[in-house]
Amino acid sequence: MKNQIAQLSILLLAFVALTLLMSYTRPAAEEPKQYILVHERGSGGLPYEELEKQVNQKLAEGWHIQGGVATDQAVLMQAMVK
Numbered sequence: 250m251k252n253q254i255a256q257l258s259i260l261l262l263a264f265v266a267l268t269l270l271m272s273y274t275r276p277a278a279e280e281p282k283q284y285i286l287v288h289e290r291g292s293g294g295l296p297y298e299e300l301e302k303q304v305n306q307k308l309a310e311g312w313h314i315q316g317g318v319a320t321d322q323a324v325l326m327q328a329m330v331k
Contacts, residue, residue, distance in 0.1 A: 286329075
C-alpha cells in the first residue's frame, strides 16, 4: 500500500512540475501578415459581381480571405491577407 501511495505522489508531482514548465513556454512570434482591402463602389451595375472578380483575382495571386464582406453605404469591402 505504501508503494502505491509513493508512486501516486511521484506521478502527481511530475504532473504539477510539467504543468508549471509548460506555462513558461511561449509560442514563436508570427511574422506580420500583409493585408489588403478589396472594395467596389455600387455605382450602377452589380457591385458584388465586380467585387467577386477582384477577390478571385487576388485569390489567384496567393491572397486568402480574412473574415466576411463588409458594407459601408454603397461600398462592398473584403479583407484579404497573404
